[in-house]
Amino acid sequence: MTGRLLLTIAHRLAILAYIVFALFPLFWLLKVSVTPNDLLYSEGVRLWPSHATLDHYRFVLENSAFPTFFKNSLIVAGSTSVAVTALSSLAGYALSRFRFRGKYALVALMLITQMFPLVMLVAPIFKMLSPLGLTNSLTGLVIVYTAFNVPFATFLMQSFFDGIPKDLEEAAMIDGASRFVAFRQIILPLTLPGIAATLGFVFTAAWSELLFALMLISGNASATFPVGLLTFVSKFSVDFGQMMAAGVMALIPACLFFLLIQRYLVQGLTAGAVKG
Numbered sequence: 001m002t003g004r005l006l007l008t009i010a011h012r013l014a015i016l017a018y019i020v021f022a023l024f025p026l027f028w029l030l031k032v033s034v035t036p037n038d039l040l041y042s043e044g045v046r047l048w049p050s051h052a053t054l055d056h057y058r059f060v061l062e063n064s065a066f067p068t069f070f071k072n073s074l075i076v077a078g079s080t081s082v083a084v085t086a087l088s089s090l091a092g093y094a095l096s097r098f099r100f101r102g103k104y105a106l107v108a109l110m111l112i113t114q115m116f117p118l119v120m121l122v123a124p125i126f127k128m129l130s131p132l133g134l135t136n137s138l139t140g141l142v143i144v145y146t147a148f149n150v151p152f153a154t155f156l157m158q159s160f161f162d163g164i165p166k167d168l169e170e171a172a173m174i175d176g177a178s179r180f181v182a183f184r185q186i187i188l189p190l191t192l193p194g195i196a197a198t199l200g201f202v203f204t205a206a207w208s209e210l211l212f213a214l215m216l217i218s219g220n221a222s223a224t225f226p227v228g229l230l231t232f233v234s235k236f237s238v239d240f241g242q243m244m245a246a247g248v249m250a251l252i253p254a255c256l257f258f259l260l261i262q263r264y265l266v267q268g269l270t271a272g273a274v275k276g
Contacts, residue, residue: 005183007241010131019184024243028249029051029244029247029248030244030248031047031048032240032241032244033054033056033057033245033247034049034052034054034056034243035049035052035053035241035242036049036051036053036055036241037239037241039051040071040240040241045120055209055241055255056241056242056245057245057248057249058245059242060242060245060246060249061249062233064232064235064242064246065220065223065228065231066225066228066249067223068220068221068223068228069220069223069224069227069228070228070249070253072138072222072223072224072225072230073207073224073250074253075138075225076142076145076224077137077203077206077207078203079142080141080142080145080146080149080202080203080206081198081206082199082201083142083146083198084145084146084149084153084154084198084200085195085199085202087146087150087153087154087192088149088150088154088156088157088198089157089188089198091150091154091157091158092153092154092155092156092157092158092159092160092183093157093161093183094124094223095107095154095158096158096161096162097161097166097169097213098251107227110154110155110177110210110229111151112149113148113151114152118148118211118212119211122215125212125216126215126216129143129144129216133177134216134221135216135218136216136217136218136219136242136257137222140216141212141213141216141217141224144212144216145202145205145206145209145212147181149202149205149206151200152201152231153201153202156197156198156201157191157194157195157198159194160191160193160194161187161191161194164190168182168186168190169182169183169186169187172185172186195260199261200257200258200261203254203257204254207225207253207254208226209224209226210227211224213226213227214226214227214230218244221242225246225249225250228241228245228246229246
């Protein structure tokens, strides 16, 4: 009994240590964002500044292009997550339910696309998008992010469709429903956890992507949040307070998004872990 109690205590302490380790960077981000510039270095390492201020937030909102960066990131991440989820749902359903010539070759091709380092593809993609006028636009970013996220999201959605018995849609089709109606009214509601997991993954990936946003965008009007953070870095200094304030505000939509899909996201991430 004593050994089991000690094991439980050690387990809880390990979980607590992990939570502290995971959340400490976010706490430090908040702490620096409310610390005045004159106290950032003069007070040394402190868990909380002796004097807190919201001046960094006020400056970022009123005297920088952060609202534009914020809006652009919302447009790009939202459009990408919706487009990828719609395409991967259809593709994942096709791979899960149908047998067709070239199916495994298509799967292999999608796997191969995940093997190349993204930095190798910057120049070819820029050369492809430049004649189309998409190198300095949010549309170009959405197209690129969608192309890179669809393969993984397709495999993710296929795994959820594989877990749904085919008998359900076959029974609906016997009753007169078309395959599309059975897919829309029966299968899709059962895969809401998978859709939420896919939305969360793609939204996070598009929201935080820097490489292509930096290479394809050449002005503040179309810059996204990760690129906008670089505006707080000058040649000889870094305004950590303003940068951290912008970072804290950029976390808000991501947190709200995950709160909205939390119910389905948890189900999606744990689907298949327990068989009953």
